[in-house]
Amino acid sequence: xxxxxxxxxxxxxxxxxxxxxxxxxxxxxxxxxxxxxxxxxxxxxxxxxxxxxxxxxxxxxxxxxxxxxxxxxxxxxxxxxxxxxxxxxxxxxxxxxxxxxxxxxxxxxxxxxxxxxxxxxxxxxxxxxxxxxxxxxxxxxxxxxxxxxxxxxxxxxxxxxxxxxxxxxxxxxxxxxxxxxxxxxxxxxxxxxxxxxxxxxxxxxxxxxxxxxxxxxxxxxxxxxxxxxxxxxxxxxxxxxxxxxxxxxxxxxxxxxxxxxxxxxxxxxxxxxxxxxxxxxxxxxxxxxxxxxxxxxxxxxxxxxxxxxxx
Amino acid sequence: xxxxxxxxxxxxxxxxxxxxxxxxxxxxxxxxxxxxxxxxxxxxxxxxxxxxxxxxxxxxxxxxxxxxxxxxxxxxxxxxxxxxxxxxxxxxxxxxxxxxxxxxxxxxxxxxxxxxxxxxxxxxxxxxxxxxxxxxxxxxxxxxxxxxxxxxxxxxxxxxxxxxxxxxxxxxxxxxxxxxxxxxxxxxxxxxxxxxxxxxxxxxxxxxxxxxxxxxxxxxxxxxxxxxxxxxxxxxxxxxxxxxxxxxxxxxxxxxxxxxxxxxxxxxxxxxxxxxxxxxxxxxxxxxxxxxxxxxxxxxxxxxxxxxxxxxxxxxx
Amino acid sequence: xxxxxxxxxxxxxxxxxxxxxxxxxxxxxxxxxxxxxxxxxxxxxxxxxxxxxxxxxxxxxxxxxxxxxxxxxxxxxxxxxxxxxxxxxxxxxxxxxxxxxxxxxxxxxxxxxxxxxxxxxxxxxxxxxxxxxxxxxxxxxxxxxxxxxxxxxxxxxxxxxxxxxxxxxxxxxxxxxxxxxxxxxxxxxxxxxxxxxxxxxxxxxxxxxxxxxxxxxxxxxxxxxxxxxxxxxxxxxxxxxxxxxxxxxxxxxxxxxxxxxxxxxxxxxxxxxxxxxxxxxxxxxxxxxxxxxxxxxxxxxxxxxxxxxxxxxxxxxxxxxxxxxxxxxxxxxxxxxxxxxxxxxxxxxxxxxxxxxx
Numbered sequence: 001x002x003x004x005x006x007x008x009x010x011x012x013x014x015x016x017x018x019x020x021x022x023x024x025x026x027x028x029x030x031x032x033x034x035x036x037x038x039x040x041x042x043x044x045x046x047x048x049x050x051x052x053x054x055x056x057x058x059x060x061x062x063x064x065x066x067x068x069x070x071x072x073x074x075x076x077x078x079x080x081x082x083x084x085x086x087x088x089x090x091x092x093x094x095x096x097x098x099x100x101x102x103x104x105x106x107x108x109x110x111x112x113x114x115x116x117x118x119x120x121x122x123x124x125x126x127x128x129x130x131x132x133x134x135x136x137x138x139x140x141x142x143x144x145x146x147x148x149x150x151x152x153x154x155x156x157x158x159x160x161x162x163x164x165x166x167x168x169x170x171x172x173x174x175x176x177x178x179x180x181x182x183x184x185x186x187x188x189x190x191x192x193x194x195x196x197x198x199x200x201x202x203x204x205x206x207x208x209x210x211x212x213x214x215x216x217x218x219x220x221x222x223x224x225x226x227x228x229x230x231x232x233x234x235x236x237x238x239x240x241x242x243x244x245x246x247x248x249x250x251x252x253x254x255x256x257x258x259x260x261x262x263x264x265x266x267x268x269x270x271x272x273x274x275x276x277x278x279x280x281x282x283x284x285x286x287x288x289x290x291x292x293x294x295x296x297x298x299x300x301x302x303x304x305x306x307x308x309x310x311x
Numbered sequence: 312x313x314x315x316x317x318x319x320x321x322x323x324x325x326x327x328x329x330x331x332x333x334x335x336x337x338x339x340x341x342x343x344x345x346x347x348x349x350x351x352x353x354x355x356x357x358x359x360x361x362x363x364x365x366x367x368x369x370x371x372x373x374x375x376x377x378x379x380x381x382x383x384x385x386x387x388x389x390x391x392x393x394x395x396x397x398x399x400x401x402x403x404x405x406x407x408x409x410x411x412x413x414x415x416x417x418x419x420x421x422x423x424x425x426x427x428x429x430x431x432x433x434x435x436x437x438x439x440x441x442x443x444x445x446x447x448x449x450x451x452x453x454x455x456x457x458x459x460x461x462x463x464x465x466x467x468x469x470x471x472x473x474x475x476x477x478x479x480x481x482x483x484x485x486x487x488x489x490x491x492x493x494x495x496x497x498x499x500x501x502x503x504x505x506x507x508x509x510x511x512x513x514x515x516x517x518x519x520x521x522x523x524x525x526x527x528x529x530x531x532x533x534x535x536x537x538x539x540x541x542x543x544x545x546x547x548x549x550x551x552x553x554x555x556x557x558x559x560x561x562x563x564x565x566x567x568x569x570x571x572x573x574x575x576x577x578x579x580x581x582x583x584x585x586x587x588x589x590x591x592x593x594x595x596x597x598x599x600x601x602x603x604x605x606x607x608x609x610x611x612x613x614x615x616x617x618x619x620x621x622x623x624x625x626x627x628x
Numbered sequence: 629x630x631x632x633x634x635x636x637x638x639x640x641x642x643x644x645x646x647x648x649x650x651x652x653x654x655x656x657x658x659x660x661x662x663x664x665x666x667x668x669x670x671x672x673x674x675x676x677x678x679x680x681x682x683x684x685x686x687x688x689x690x691x692x693x694x695x696x697x698x699x700x701x702x703x704x705x706x707x708x709x710x711x712x713x714x715x716x717x718x719x720x721x722x723x724x725x726x727x728x729x730x731x732x733x734x735x736x737x738x739x740x741x742x743x744x745x746x747x748x749x750x751x752x753x754x755x756x757x758x759x760x761x762x763x764x765x766x767x768x769x770x771x772x773x774x775x776x777x778x779x780x781x782x783x784x785x786x787x788x789x790x791x792x793x794x795x796x797x798x799x800x801x802x803x804x805x806x807x808x809x810x811x812x813x814x815x816x817x818x819x820x821x822x823x824x825x826x827x828x829x830x831x832x833x834x835x836x837x838x839x840x841x842x843x844x845x846x847x848x849x850x851x852x853x854x855x856x857x858x859x860x861x862x863x864x865x866x867x868x869x870x871x872x873x874x875x876x877x878x879x880x881x882x883x884x885x886x887x888x889x890x891x892x893x894x895x896x897x898x899x900x901x902x903x904x905x906x907x908x909x910x911x912x913x914x915x916x917x918x919x920x921x922x923x924x925x926x927x928x929x930x931x932x933x934x935x936x937x938x939x940x941x942x943x944x945x946x947x948x949x950x951x952x953x954x955x956x957x958x959x960x961x962x963x964x965x966x967x968x969x970x971x972x973x974x975x976x977x978x979x980x981x982x983x984x985x986x
Contacts, residue, residue: 011981047821050979066976068823076821080814086647091640098636099822143818349893436903444896455812543812545805548895553797556899557660560793564664564785 007055016041018206030193031186033203075149085129114146133160336475357487360433368499423591446534447547455542536614539621637832661789782858798841845872867932881967
């Protein structure tokens with residue numbers, strides 16, 4: 001479906017993507033990478049908005065640049081916010097559907113249907129200037145699939161959505177994939193992508209570091225323990241509790257601000273137990289970080305592998 | 312029991328003076344605008360008219376020594392554009408008469424006229440294009456991206472913010488008008504046969520600064536006012552160009568057919584010219600100048616009041 | 629499908645113009661020339677400078693200034709803006725001379741010029757300066773009525789205000805930011821990923837811009853002609869309607885090309901280009917002025933209104949050409965098509981990087 005051969009994109013001296021080789025058949029893929037890693041550039045290359053400086057991009061066997069036949073089959077939800085303050089969602093989405101060649105009536109029907117699917121039926125007649133971020137995000141999603149594309153490309157689709165909204169969107173996308181169509185979902189949050197896509201593409205610094213199904217990613221993660229940083233008033237006491245519970249692989253003290261760095265392969269259990277320990281031991285926590293650091297460490301580990309510093 | 316207890320962290324190091332915070336806004340704007348290639352090209356070409364006008368100084372000074380150069384002076388005087396009906400004939404005739412009576416005594420007038428020509432003709436147009444390039448997005452972009460939230464969540468007042476933005480415009484306006492005009496004066500001195508010309512013309516640099524002020528204040532006030540009215544810079548740009556273009560068209564149409572001087576007040580370009588003539592001592596402070604000066608004052612103050620109100624408004628929730 | 633897309637863009641963009649502020653701009657641009665014309669018309673008769681004989685200036689003047697010894701100068705003319713076009717008869721030392729179509733400056737007719745001899749000298753100077761453009765009459769022809777001199781003032785003023793100024797500003801607002809507006813609003817990507825999205829965006833917006841602007845121009849022309857009540861009002865109205873239409877097509881295409889090619893500074897560049905090309909180069913008496921839209925439009929004005937015989941050969945050589953009317957129309961239409969074709973090619977093949985890409 002999508003092939004990239006030695007694709008590099010340069011913006012003068014800035015590298016967008018660097019020597020990417022990729023071959024995707026139909027299905028669902030998650031494009032995961034931190035901010036500034038080249039996800040948007042890669043998507044723009046696939047949708048024919050940019051031409052590669054080096055290399056070849058092919059979608060369904062053709063270069064996507066100026067290829068109307070391919071654009072008919074693609075639905076894109078970009079990361080940028082939409083700003084038409086005096087236009088209603090229905091007007092805007094039906095306008096974009098019309099640009100795919102549908103009649104006005106049919107466009108309006110499709111627009112209303114897709115807006116309904118994303119939960120915007122009540123607000124679709126209001127102007128978009130009155131929308132919250134989440135409502136604008138849903139509208140953007142609606143315009144991406146209103147014309148019934150074969151390939152849906154979503155760039156940070158869950159931005160601005162509350163947990164319920166995320167859940168609903170995830171269900172919509174799952175149905176989409178189950179309908180036999182293809183999906184590329186770009187995000188910097190691993191678990192968002194995991195719920196929808198059975199395969200990952202990990203990108204950082206413009207380079208494609210790894211690709212594969214979740215279990216393979218998790219096995220990589222298995223070698224990279226989760227790190228939780230806690231700043232509390234009694235770090236030694238908390239550390240002892242962790243060691244006794246055998247949930248932590250290692251515990252490290254960071255001076256001078258009473259920080260404890262916990263390395264664990266069972267973060268979920270740690271989080272479950274933590275409130276109980278805090279209450280029992282009378283420990284007061286000032287600050288706690290976790291989660292994305294493990295993605296950071298995953299990428300760091302992958303980069304080391306690519307540089308030959310790790311096996 | 313809160314998990315996060317993040318209080319305001321006070322900076323214990325050295326801070327800059329409160330009075331200079333607006334310079335940060337200005338500096339960021341100047342650096343951002345400087346990135347434009349078109350702007351740099353415009354700044355380069357802005358100095359070329361100064362070189363051409365410098366030839367005028369040379370011709371005049373040489374005409375005092377050589378008779379045969381005297382015949383070029385009337386053509387030089389005709390460079391002056393019309394700022395109001397029949398002004399060309401009045402000012403040009405006065406300067407011509409002064410030159411015919413005593414060429415040396417006319418030095419101040421001729422130098423003033425040449426400097427005024429420089430301000431009015433090439434730099435006048437450049438000013439409109441330059442401000443039209445820089446100013447429309449200065450405030451509108453901050454409104455669109457809600458960057459004003461970032462500005463005003465810091466210890467920065469709306470006045471300081473506006474001053475910083477205004478300095479961006481003033482900097483580049485000075486680069487195309489004031490600095491070339493001062494350089495032109497210096498060039499005129501250097502192209503003169505004798506350094507004593509400075510004694511006759513020492514006040515001209517001050518008049519250049521004053522003329523620049525007359526130019527900069529109302530134009531900046533208007534440009535920022537337009538920028539503050541919208542989140543889309545193209546509308547601010549359009550309003551700016553329409554102000555100058557339609558004003559000129561109105562004056563040309565009405566002035567040519569009615570011969571009435573008051574129509575020059577419709578054209579900001581001609582209003583500026585009227586006051587700048589007085590600044591360069593080429594006309595006296597008559598009714599026309601006072602009307603023009605009053606209009607400039609209104610055009611500076613009223614937009615500024617609206618501008619302050621617009622900039623302060625988003626925080627007044 | 630292309631037409632369908634273009635119409636879709638046209639409808640959507642037209643809908644977006646229906647906001648209070650944009651309608652306000654439309655009304656302002658439409659009313660601006662009407663305001664100017666109204667003032668000129670209102671003051672047409674009332675504030676003329678006094679003529680030589682002390683009377684206030686009127687649209688026509690008959691004046692005889694005796695110098696003694698049978699010498700005199702007689703002026704029989706119609707006002708043209710600040711000047712007069714007159715049949716002038718001079719008798720100097722018994723020698724009689726009558727000329728038509730002498731352009732007498734309004735200033736010469738001012739009350740300040742009290743000296744008859746100076747007045748005569750000035751008139752004789754005018755005759756010698758304008759010798760090529762005036763027609764001498766034999767004494768026998770003097771009794772014939774003065775040839776009709778068309779009233780071109782209103783026509784030129786309306787031409788300058790509407791097809792030139794208003795049309796340009798209307799198009800400057802709507803068509804020059806064709807790409808930049810979408811990039812700034814971060815909506816470009818939504819259009820660019822549609823089949824033929826780029827080209828249909830350009831052409832749809834072009835259609836919107838010329839519709840908006842032409843409508844403003846047509847209404848303005850109608851109101852201005854109604855206020856001015858010029859000679860051949862209907863003919864002038866139809867001429868200006870046609871000129872507004874041609875101006876919208878040609879300038880719209882020109883600004884479209886600037887808007888897609890130099891999208892970051894499109895408006896500033898369009899203003900600079902217009903000032904240089906349409907207001908300087910268009911008046912250069914050389915082949916180069918034939919490459920400007922204004923040259924073609926003013927030729928169409930003169931031809932549609934049949935004013936060509938009124939102008940001297942020098943004027944025709946400098947400001948007007950000698951090409952046939954159909955050629956001007958053809959050039960304007962061909963230029964429109966060519967510029968649009970190039971603009972479409974540019975927008976199809978140019979990469980427009982958004983902030984997210986870099």
